[in-house]
Amino acid sequence: MEYKDLTLPLDHNWMPDEVLPVAAHFYLAPKYHPDKGIILGSETGTCLTLPAAFADFRETTRLHEVTIEKLFLRATAILDIAAEESQEITESEMKRAIEVCKVARGNAVLLRTGWGDRGTHAKPGSQYIMASPHLSLPAAELLATFMAESESDLLLTDLALIGWPDKHLFPEWNSLFPRPGPWPSTEAQVYLHLYTPQKAKADFAVELALARSGIMTVKRLIHCKDLLSDRLRVIVSPLHIVRGASATCRVIAVEGAM
Amino acid sequence: MKLIDLTMPVWPGAGYGEILPFTNTPVDFVEYMDYAKNGMRQTRMKLNGETGSPLMVPAQHAPFDMNPIQKNPRFHWTLDEIPIEELVLHDTAVLDISAGEGHEINADEMAAALKAADFREGDHVLLRSGWGTIERAYEMGIDYLRKSPSVHYEAAVLLADKMEELNSHIFMTDCAFVNPPRVQGYNWFLGDAPLTPLPKPWPSAEARERLLDMGGSYAYAHASKEPSSYGALIRKAIGCGKCLVNCGQITERRIKMIILPLKIKNGGASSCRFVAVE
Numbered sequence: 001m002e003y004k005d006l007t008l009p010l011d012h013n014w015m016p017d018e019v020l021p022v023a024a025h026f027y028l029a030p031k032y033h034p035d036k037g038i039i040l041g042s043e044t045g046t047c048l049t050l051p052a053a054f055a056d057f058r059e060t061t062r063l064h065e066v067t068i069e070k071l072f073l074r075a076t077a078i079l080d081i082a083a084e085e086s087q088e089i090t091e092s093e094m095k096r097a098i099e100v101c102k103v104a105r106g107n108a109v110l111l112r113t114g115w116g117d118r119g120t121h122a123k124p125g126s127q128y129i130m131a132s133p134h135l136s137l138p139a140a141e142l143l144a145t146f147m148a149e150s151e152s153d154l155l156l157t158d159l160a161l162i163g164w165p166d167k168h169l170f171p172e173w174n175s176l177f178p179r180p181g182p183w184p185s186t187e188a189q190v191y192l193h194l195y196t197p198q199k200a201k202a203d204f205a206v207e208l209a210l211a212r213s214g215i216m217t218v219k220r221l222i223h224c225k226d227l228l229s230d231r232l233r234v235i236v237s238p239l240h241i242v243r244g245a246s247a248t249c250r251v252i253a254v255e256g257a258m
Numbered sequence: 259m260k261l262i263d264l265t266m267p268v269w270p271g272a273g274y275g276e277i278l279p280f281t282n283t284p285v286d287f288v289e290y291m292d293y294a295k296n297g298m299r300q301t302r303m304k305l306n307g308e309t310g311s312p313l314m315v316p317a318q319h320a321p322f323d324m325n326p327i328q329k330n331p332r333f334h335w336t337l338d339e340i341p342i343e344e345l346v347l348h349d350t351a352v353l354d355i356s357a358g359e360g361h362e363i364n365a366d367e368m369a370a371a372l373k374a375a376d377f378r379e380g381d382h383v384l385l386r387s388g389w390g391t392i393e394r395a396y397e398m399g400i401d402y403l404r405k406s407p408s409v410h411y412e413a414a415v416l417l418a419d420k421m422e423e424l425n426s427h428i429f430m431t432d433c434a435f436v437n438p439p440r441v442q443g444y445n446w447f448l449g450d451a452p453l454t455p456l457p458k459p460w461p462s463a464e465a466r467e468r469l470l471d472m473g474g475s476y477a478y479a480h481a482s483k484e485p486s487s488y489g490a491l492i493r494k495a496i497g498c499g500k501c502l503v504n505c506g507q508i509t510e511r512r513i514k515m516i517i518l519p520l521k522i523k524n525g526g527a528s529s530c531r532f533v534a535v536e
Contacts, residue, residue: 003342011523012321022291024302028522030322032469034461035304037283038520038528042301045521053300055293068261072516072533183290183302192290197297204298235346237518237531240310242269245299250518250531252346258259 004253006158006221006234008045008121016121016128017045017160017220018181021173021188021195025181041183042246046220048238051211053245054204055197060214063244070154070216071236073254076110077103078229079143083113083133088164091138098146108154108234109147116158116222126179132160140206144213155210156218156234156251163206168199218251227253264432264502264532266311266395268303273400274434274501275309276458279446279465282308284458307527308501313337313519315497320526328486328493332422337525340496344427347535350384350515351377351426352508353417357387357407362438368413372420376511382428383421384515384534385409390432390503400456404447406434414487418494428517429491430499430532436488444482502532510536 008016012028024041043049050066051057081089081097103109113133120128135143140163147155164170173179173191180187201208210217218236238249266274268285275284283306291300307318316326320336335341355363355371363385377383387407395402409417414436421429440448446468447456457464492498499517519530 001347003346005342005521007521009338009521009523010525013523022300024290024300028321028525031319036280036460037304037306038309038522039302039304042299042303053298055297055299058293058299064267068263068533072261073259073535183300189290192296195291195296197293197295200297235516235518237516237533239303239305239520239529240263240265240267240531241303242267244301246301248520250521252342252518254346 001254001256001258004223004227004255006046006223006251006253008220008222010040010045010248014124015045019126019129019179020169021183021191022169023182025183040248042244042248044248046218046249046251047246048236048249049207049217049246051214051216054208054211056208057211063238063241063247071238073233073235074108074154075104076108076156076232076234077101078227078232079109079111081111081113083115085131085133087133088136089133089139090136091142094139094142098142102229103150103152106151108156109152110224110227110234111155111157111159112224112227113158114225115160116220117225121222129160134159134161134164135206137205137209140209144210144215147215148213153214154216154218154236156221156236158221158224160220162210162217162219163204165203167202168195169203218249221251228255231256233258260536262504262507262534262536264311264504264534266390266501266503267392268305268310268529273395273398273402275306277400277403277447278443278459279468280460282306283460285309305529310529311499311501311503311532312527313497313499313517313530314492314527316492318526321524328489331493333427333496335496337519337522337528344496345517347514347516348382349378349380350382350513351375352511352513353377353383353385355385355387357389359405359407361407362410363387363407363413364410365412365416368416372417377420377424379424381424381426382430382515383417383426384505385429385431385433386505386508387431387433388506389434390501390505392503395503403434404439404443406439408433408435408438409487410438411485411487411490414490418490422494427496428499429495430502430515432502432505434501436491436498436500437486441482441484441486449482499530499532508534508536
């Protein structure tokens, strides 16, 4: 067996995902500081998001209720769609990828675009998030249907963002220059104060399409390029948060016969 | 294949975050996006290196202090440097010492358990006392730690020596504390002059005063005159895990363990997932 760590490191000096106001600043306060400890957002770095993260599905399973077999050593199929910087993955591209994807019933699906292998997560600036490839809504709906037919409820991907929040979040936040810090900056607090459920539904339509099918998503994987689909299992190890709806996690690929 | 989750959950107000002055500070969540106002939920979490079921390396206060909490440790890796083979599906021996409320596992009990266990070269070791259950932690609050069984120093030295002899790298237990609570919480919640009512942890005024009393540094934060059992073990280990739960569900003497802390760059300790595979 061979193990590969697909997890974005949590770096207290700088995190590549702290671009938007919906992200929380990750930091380790020095030991004599009043905040001594580990401060992070529920979606800091590589993270697992349950459908329950959205109001429409808040009655569904929470983190501490997810059965261990759904997350640990789960057989996984790779869905390959090589994507360029800022590319929106279309329905036809998704359809072609699905046609050649061999997914057994109940397998998790790992959507590999190559974004997590380009090293942008280790470079300064906002490119990792702002230039991430992402899914179009029709592509996400097709993927959700495919996964439902395959009885799959776990999607992993090396995308930094799964959908593209360009209805409100990007144009409004990016109009601020220089770009403010993530939550809890004053600007982020004010912005989120005015960020309504209607805006969230428009911005997160792709994520909601997946959540509607009961799909748990893991985003911001790295180092997926050498994974082989044959006999692949993944370990998704989130913080064990009581009643949580999303959490930072560690993701390990296990290749070969067990 | 049977998977058993041995991880203590994380929730605001958990007892493990309320009982000590420094090493484990309170769990606190802020919902900065919520269902009613934003249609979705995002949480800012304040955790600590010893939240839930933690994994701690010798340089526990890394990255800000790379000094190990015990001098001359056998290993020097930070969390992100631990080879993945040590963390995923690693062979582990279960060491059974049934211990109830307040019991300090002594050297004779440790020797008998080591003799009975199927502890092989290179194994990690899981000391099962039977104390750790989620239900008990939910019900007892800080008493879950105050009344936890623990490992007496001489027993810890015996185990640490055996671990070195067998090239064993990681120690885990379902005790809430490795040190006896009277040692760990000396003159905080137990000891000659415990504080009543129990103060809040750092950054409370009382915790700051305790720091002053200790000479201004908690790098070697051990106020008791008795030696540290935990210290004996961490000197010989890549890392130690404690506060595991549900170990009673393990039916085999040998298991494979998945041990996954957060991947904190240069990190010294973090909440961790512990899963047994039979």
